[in-house]
Amino acid sequence: MLSGLRKQSILPGLVPTLGYTVFYLSLIVLIPLSALVFKTAGMTLDGFINTVTAPRVMASYKVTFGAAFVAALINAVFGSLTAWVLVRYSFPGKKIIDALVDLPFALPTAVVGITLATVYSSNGWVGSYLDSFGIKIAYSPAGIVVAMVVIGMPFVIRTLQPVIEEIEKETEECAACLGANRLQTFQLVIFPMLLPSILTGFALAFARGVGEYGSVIFIAGNMPMVSEITSLLIVTKLEQYDYSGATAIALVMLIVSFVLLLAINLLQRWSRRYAEG
């Protein structure tokens, strides 16, 4: 089948590399994920719809996607700003700080959750200050947002950094020569160049937040209808030995993730074309 494709590249290696890619992908990802579909297929359509649209499940979608959206937004704004600072400015300790950005990757999510609960609960370092202003972070939906910000932060910063490094000074010089002041240069030249990557970073952080579990349950409070995330409902279903109910919700999550990621990839393609054109 592959040989039938019109090869536009003169380079060798399409069949072995693509073959291996598809094989490994199927083995590790597709076949196991298809188990979800088959398990769910055991339900009636009505049962499926009732399960995935139950009020508590709907509320959990709202919490999960809402919190992930807000967290991704915070990350998009402050993460982009941080990436700019880390690339363009110099200050003591920058290299170390730059290296630390990857840490949320390395720490087990449960540790992140426990630690955030320690710092942001009403008797924690930050939480106690906020508490005196009547702001509650841990054990409220705000806690979910905080956890998702931490988890998603590296994605925005690491997506933006190389792009900012790539911006050629000549472009900015051109703008300056043509009489633009710094703000205009930024608004009209730099920001449009960065926008696709900011969107990518946003979408990645959003997708990661939607799937997050370990860190969230420790800080969320997990109140039904208020601060209960969808992953927790899957666990709840499993606790009742309701495997098909669990896989039904999991399937919905999976489809949403897939659509999200597809959108990100189209966005990236668009951004490349935008950059090239």
Next chain:
Amino acid sequence: MVSKRIFRIAAVLILIVSYAMPAFGGEVVTLLNVSYDPTRELYADFNKSFADYWQKKTGQKVEVRQSHGGSGKQARAVIDGLEADVVTLALAHDIDEIQARGLINPEWQKRLPHNSSPYTSTIIFLVRKGNPKQIRDWDDLVKSGITVVTPNPKTSGGARWNYLAAWAYALELPGGNEQSAREFVKKLYKNVPVLDSGARGSTTTFVLRGIGDVLLSWENEALLAVRELGPDKVEIVYPPASILAEPPVSLVDKVVEKHGTRVIGEAYLQYLYSSEGQRIAAKNYYRPIDETIAGSMTKFPEIKLFKVDEVFGSWQAAQKTHFADGGTFDQIYGK
């Protein structure tokens, strides 16, 4: 110099031989005990004691491996193929689920005395030092301005006992009925600001994060928490009445047949009922069923204890009415 070297070589040889010995002197049998969260300390002690007992009795070395986690999650792991020789879980319903998949004999609960529960526990209150909110009984928990910490009954076995204890209390009140019990429990959960997914999570939330005025907890967990986390911070309140929690144990028949460990597995569970086993349970704050050992310890006050079978019919019935999807717990949060 030379003598020092010889000495060193000899020492190394002795070490190697002593490590290798068990391999020559009789096989080491391993058992896997899949248990729930609060029994860690109990089985750490018990397994040592059982290994000594078994070696003295038969000359066979035994190593008991432990797995701990939420009761339901652990039961599911066994259902999905975790090869546990014995299970020691939080409630009979979880073992029933394993049985329903054909891994355990349907008669399992009759095989050992006391419904296969070698120790019991109950649900009590943990409050801040000095009991500033004056919490004494279940009806104090529904007062406005009181915050209660308890885990989510849908994900935690212990939390289901908490829920049923409150329900049973409301039923036993003068004029109590289904409707009033539902109202009572609803009011109680209105006072709950955090539903952790497990019992230990709730204990940490209450003690370390300082959330809540009262924690509903297993008696054994509360006693341990006071010891481990600070007698200066929290204290225990015994309500006049609570629920009798009977954590059951069982062999997993299909697995012991596969491993050839039925005899030793049975001996392991029987040893829980021996006076030594009972003493270890009591030391780890579980109520022993052996009256003589229970009597010799003063740390378990007598309170009125409701039985699940008498109040709710059976665990299956309670699970279905209260904790299944659309059950009373869901109704509380369903507006």
Next chain:
Amino acid sequence: MSAMETVASPAISVQEQPGRNALSEPAMIRWLLTGVALLFLGFFLFLPLLAVFGQALEKGFSAYLAAIREPDCRAAIRLTLLVAAISVPLNLVFGVAAGWAVTKFRFPGKNLLVTLIDLPFSVSPIISGLIYVLVFGLQGWLGPWLYEHDIKIIFAVPGIILATIFVTFPFVARELIALMQAQGSDEEEAAMVLGANGFQIFWRVTFPNIRWGIIYGVILCNARAMGEFGAVSVVSGHIRGMTNTIPLHVEILYNEYNFAAAFAVASLLALLALATLAVKSLVEWKMRSPRPVRKPAQCAST
């Protein structure tokens, strides 16, 4: 970074007086932005990190060492290293193959393929674990057969490795696809015309261009492999001393109210991440060649 600065500085010196403002922000804005960035990182990164180490050392340094030397912890460290040692190279090989296939050729369904490669990244860890239970569990597809033949996949080391591979699946591939796409295939095509074969092209032309991507991808993949909690928790069975990885051991210690030890072991993972990052910086510093090599390729594509 260093190359950027050398490129930038002559430009600035040329139009020192009038153009200063137009090429960079005023000092006040710079300080303000730096401050905001540091505040952001401070609240969401440094404070939690400080809390981890603070609690780890709460009971003193000897307690910290004792927690790490404890036999169950050593077993967890060994298992974690084993799992990473198997899953990272597998994902690396896959990442290189996928990078080559996706960036050097055009074929229908490419977007779908790339999306599927990314998928494990946004799947909830609960689901990542659950799918393997559905396939290999006793109630699942292969479970009964495996049970008959006494082959253990889930609740044993193979299951932990599988779940880890799944969770870390996209990291190297994603890094390399983005990098190779930006570079284009002009250099490879030139090598081809000059008569190089496939392996020569890869080793002599592509590899030198992507090695930083590979190193960074491997570091991320490794960090995530060692730190994964949720998915591994579902398939591990939590048998003490046997199927507990470092993150699961942390959970156990935490649940035993042994908080200092829990954070001590968790801080190991943070230290490990710092160590790999230090190695990366060191290698980068020792071989300052990547940017000059990369630069022309990227200019060509933009």
